[in-house]
Amino acid sequence: MIKNSKLCPLCGGYKKTGTTTYSVDIETSIIVVRNVKAKICTQCGEEWIDNKTADGLEKIVEDARKKKSQIEVIAM
Ligand SMILES: [Zn+2]
Numbered sequence: 001m002i003k004n005s006k007l008c009p010l011c012g013g014y015k016k017t018g019t020t021t022y023s024v025d026i027e028t029s030i031i032v033v034r035n036v037k038a039k040i041c042t043q044c045g046e047e048w049i050d051n052k053t054a055d056g057l058e059k060i061v062e063d064a065r066k067k068k069s070q071i072e073v074i075a076m
Contacts, residue, residue, distance in 0.1 A: 010044055011041065011044040012043075013042055013043025013044055014042050014043070015048070017038075018037075018038060018039075020038040020047050020049075022036045026061075029068065031060075031061050031065070032072065032073045032074070034074070037076070056076065
């Protein structure tokens with residue numbers, strides 16, 4: 001199979017750049033990150049986040065975790 005980053009590996013649909021909401025539920029906190037850049041499949045709705053964005057997310061989640069609040073909602 002030819003690797004084409006514009007096509008969804010799950011269904012072969014076309015991926016569109018957009019934003020999504022990422023949420024994690026850890027121990028005592030729920031962290032919600034809004035406005036996360038992602039590629040979204042127009043056919044099945046699957047979302048992909050690139051490495052750079054994922055690194056940024058990791059830092060946001062780590063900072064939010066330190067605050068120990070029950071819910072954190074952050075826009076990226
Ligand atoms: Zn798809």
